[in-house]
Amino acid sequence: MPKPGPVADYLGRLTREFSFDPPLASRVCQEVEDHLCEAAAAMGDSSIEAQGRAIRDFGDARDIASQYAPLSLLRQARRSGAIIVVASGALYLSMKGRIAWYGLMQWALSDNLQAVGKIVLAIDRSAYILAFLLGAVGWAYISTRRVSPRFDAGCRAQLRLGLLLAIAATCAMLVSVIADTVVTALRIVEERPPVFVSLIPLLSIAVEVAFAAVLVTALGKALRSTLRASSLLSS
Amino acid sequence: MLKGHLDMIVLAALSSGPAHGYAVIQEIQRRSGGAFELPEGTIYPALHRLEQAGLLSSHWTTAESGRQRRVYSLTKRGTRALSDQRVVWQRFTDAISGLLGQPGHAKARSGR
Numbered sequence: 001m002p003k004p005g006p007v008a009d010y011l012g013r014l015t016r017e018f019s020f021d022p023p024l025a026s027r028v029c030q031e032v033e034d035h036l037c038e039a040a041a042a043m044g045d046s047s048i049e050a051q052g053r054a055i056r057d058f059g060d061a062r063d064i065a066s067q068y069a070p071l072s073l074l075r076q077a078r079r080s081g082a083i084i085v086v087a088s089g090a091l092y093l094s095m096k097g098r099i100a101w102y103g104l105m106q107w108a109l110s111d112n113l114q115a116v117g118k119i120v121l122a123i124d125r126s127a128y129i130l131a132f133l134l135g136a137v138g139w140a141y142i143s144t145r146r147v148s149p150r151f152d153a154g155c156r157a158q159l160r161l162g163l164l165l166a167i168a169a170t171c172a173m174l175v176s177v178i179a180d181t182v183v184t185a186l187r188i189v190e191e192r193p194p195v196f197v198s199l200i201p202l203l204s205i206a207v208e209v210a211f212a213a214v215l216v217t218a219l220g221k222a223l224r225s226t227l228r229a230s231s232l233l234s235s
Numbered sequence: 236m237l238k239g240h241l242d243m244i245v246l247a248a249l250s251s252g253p254a255h256g257y258a259v260i261q262e263i264q265r266r267s268g269g270a271f272e273l274p275e276g277t278i279y280p281a282l283h284r285l286e287q288a289g290l291l292s293s294h295w296t297t298a299e300s301g302r303q304r305r306v307y308s309l310t311k312r313g314t315r316a317l318s319d320q321r322v323v324w325q326r327f328t329d330a331i332s333g334l335l336g337q338p339g340h341a342k343a344r345s346g347r
Contacts, residue, residue, distance in 0.1 A: 027305075031256055031279060034302045038257045039275070059274030067280035071287055147284060149241075 006051040007036045010061060017065035020229035021072040028068065032058070066233045069151040073229055074142065076222035077162045081139030083218050084169050087211040088132040091176065094204040095128075098184070101200045110190055117183055124179035131172035138165030151233050159226050163219075170219055177208045243324070244271070245281050246290065246309065246317040253308035255298075256282060282307055290316050 011029045018025030039054035040047075058064075102108070109117045142162035148155040184201045248254070248262040259282070260275050285291045290313035298304040309317070 028279065028283075030303045031305050032276070034255070034298065034304050035257045035275070035279075037300065037302065057275050059276035063274070064276040064280065067277065068283060071280075071284055075287075147287075149280070149284070 006048055006055055007033060007040075010036065010055050010058075013061040014064065017061050017232060018068070019232065020069060020225040021076075024068060024072055028064075032064075062233060066151040067149060069229045069233055070148045070155045073151075073159055073222070073226050074145060074147060076218075076225055077142045077159055077166065078139070080166045080215070080219045080222045081135065081142050081162070083211075083215050084131070084135030084166060084173070085139050087173060087215050088128075088135055090211045091128060091131075091173070091180075091208055094207050095180065098180075098201050098204045101204075105193075105197055107187070107191070107193065107197070109187065113186055113190055116186065120179050120183050124176050124183070127172045127175035127179065131169045131176055134165050134169035134172060138162055138169055141165065151229060156230060163223060163226060166219055166222075170215055173215065174212055177205075177212045180208055181205050241273075241277065241281050242285060242290075243317070243320045245278060245285060246313055246320070249291065249307060249309050249313075250317060253306050255296075255304045255306050259307070285313065289313075 011033055014029055014032060015025050018028060036051065036054045036058060039057065040050040043050040043053060142158070142165075145158050145162070148158075184205050188198045188201070244263055245259060248259045248266065251262065254262060256279055260278050263271060263278075282291065282293075286293055286307065290310060291307045292310050293305050293307045296304050296306050
């Protein structure tokens with residue numbers, strides 16, 4: 001930490017402006033501290049006046065943060081898009097694995113569950129296809145955007161569209177996971193199979209829930225960062 | 236106009252060897268004869284952007300003062316990108332010189 005003074009105050013301001021990406025804030029602050037100290041020393045002394053001049057030459061903290069924001073936020077949105085695509089693959093494998101296991105165990109839906117099962121499975125299939133398509137389109141869109149040098153209206157519009165697609169895909173994926181969980185729970189409750197038989201379906205549901213949780217966490221982080229940057233850097 | 240060419244300017248400043256942010260700014264000022272007046276902080280987002288694009292690599296070192304310092308250098312991709320941009324820039328300046336009727340160009344054209 002620098003000694004109390006103009007440089008320390010400036011780094012504090014910079015950290016606040018970077019609240020959309022704390023790890024990046026820490027790296028940037030280290031670099032900026034080195035720069036300001038060297039610039040002040042190059043002026044002949046490291047007095048408060050020299051530090052003030054070095055800060056003036058460096059530029060406004062908000063302006064600097066707004067130049068870092070597009071890349072940081074785009075990267076977070078891209079990460080969410082990539083997780084959606086990977087989660088779609090995991091869900092597909094999990095569903096196929098479960099169906100194969102039911103076949104192997106000759107474990108068909110009972111007559112009582114046929115009607116409910118058909119409806120829930122139709123919802124599950126539609127939600128899964130929607131999640132995959134929206135996720136793939138969203139990822140392709142956000143991955144092909146050029147990094148804007150400024151956090152301007154165009155950059156904000158790109159992020160908004162990318163994140164909206166990611167939110168829609170995530171909602172559809174959650175519907176699919178819930179539908180899978182409901183059908184699997186109904187099967188197990190109705191049939192009460194031996195523990196080892198129900199272990200594979202339960203594990204596959206656990207995998208789906210885990211991927212959904214990772215996705216919701218990553219998307220939530222990207223959303224919070226974008227909202228924070230929008231409110232901080234647009235005001 | 237300068238901001239539109241900032242990436243090329245930063246790549247060019249690093250063509251003489253690895254440097255940290257402050258040294259890159261010094262190099263830009265030295266080689267441009269102090270012609271470019273840009274807030275110094277603008278260089279850092281550009282360095283970060285170029286690093287993410289794979290045109291620069293960087294690592295932390297410890298300066299003599301004991302402070303942590305990030306040193307940047309051109310990658311192979313960065314060197315290629317700079318060469319490409321030099322060619323584009325040369326074409327552009329030739330075209331503008333021709334348009335503005337630079338004496339050298341006018342003579343060369345009338346001599347054909």
